Amino acid sequence: MISTTFQERRRIESLDAPALAAHQLGRLNRLLKAILPANHFYGEKLAAIAPEHLANADGPLSSLEQLPELPFTFKEELIASRHPGQLTANLTFPLDRYTRFHQTSGTHGRPLVVLDTPEDWAWWMDCWQYIFDAAEVQPGECAFFAFSFGPFIGFWSAFDAAAARGCLVVPGGGMTTLGRLELMRTSKPTVILCTPSYALHMAEVGSEHQLDVGNLGVRCLILAGEAGGSVPATRARIEAAWQARVLDHGGASEVGPWGYGDAEGQGLYVNGNDFVAEFLSLESGAAAAEGELSELVLTNLGRVGTPIVRYRTGDVVRPSWRHEGPNRFVFLPGGILSRVDDMLVIRGVNVFPSSVEQIIRSFPELIEYRMLVRKQGEMDQLLVEIEDRLDDPPRVATELQLRLGLKVEVRSVPLGSLPRVEGKGKRFIDERCNPQ
DSSP states (O other), X not given: OOOSOHHHHHHHHTOOHHHHHHHHHHHHHHHHHHHTTTOHHHHHHTTTSOXXXXXXXXXXXXXXXXXXXXXXXXXXXXXXXGSTTOSOSOOOSOGGGOOEEEEOOOTTSSOOEEEEXXXXXXXXXXXXXXXXXXXXXXXXXXXXXXXXXXXXXTTHHHHHHHHHHTOEEEXXXXXXXXXXXXXXXXXXXXXXXXXXXXXXXXXXXXXXXXXXXXXXXXXXXXXXXSGGGGSHHHHHHHHHHHTSEEEEEEEETTTEEEEEEOTTSSEEEEOTTTEEEEEEETTTSSBOOTTOOEEEEEEESXXXXXXXXXXXXXXXXXXXXXXXXXXXXXXXXXXXXXXXXXXXXXXXXXXXXXXXXXXHTTOTTEEEEEEEEEEETTEEEEEEEEEETTOOHHHHHHHHHHHHSSOOEEEEOXXXXXXXXXXXXXXXXXXXXXXO
């Protein structure tokens, strides 16, 4: 069941900065009063919030400006192995209150278990309505979910949220790529949900079997798991193959579905109704200014069973508050630019994986690619492997040098030799610590 209406969501999106801050403060105070002191993890972390402050009618915080006084939350703090006998650290209730079990993919470290109560799961579905609004998903449409339906949270919440919205939902788990394409041909979905890598792979497999995905009648692909949905060249390639619009989405199992793309594909809005976003300058560590390269920090506002307060996401973004249009939520031009641990400084030049992807995807003859970082003496070196129908890596190396200001080794590999996955594509391999 969806607890918010379309009109209410539009109203909240349009709030000016002071009104939105007051709205977020009210939700944050209600969350803190609900989780403290029952949540032992945050009871210890937020011990500075005195019991008498929790008893205040309006809540313990009088302003959002007090939020930075609270400690950060890091993923490693939540890992079960650090808390013997617990599936995860930040549970507010006894285990029998929880009905949903998922865990992170482990792409950036050890998998983390996340649990949700029925109320928390309803909150997830409410968050997804902002994404479906942006994609203009209507009741009665058919939505196809091209992911594995394993313990990784993937599009599980989107599946239930689409059904609650009145869509016909088609699960594509446990199938080959060709099998999924055949099911799309018979079920006639107008909306596809998958990763950017898998959208490209499905188009590739379709072409190999004389099945043009552009003729399937899909009008929109909602993409998540990678930065590709906000990378113009990747987005353009997917839209051309599918003859459909692409909408980017940002989210994480431990945080929730926090971001959704704009109509032009220029980046991501942070859902300010359900999340408070902070931005830490990568240069100074202080609060970031307009457009400054920063790490995204999120606090969710409606997940009482497994709350997250000031979570260091590791996502590198550039915040913008001075954008035009009716949506006044903070905007992230270019979406997620990198991960903090994937950012490179090669011979003094900052290199973002998304920047490399933008250049690579601008070559229509390149099918797949991979970046490898290696040590050569004391210097970091970047190698880019490409599957190239023209087998002409020098032209790609020239473009990388021109646009990055950096000489990059580019090497052709046999067509079809690089990995294809339905989940998050791992195109960045760091061999500096383990050259083997």
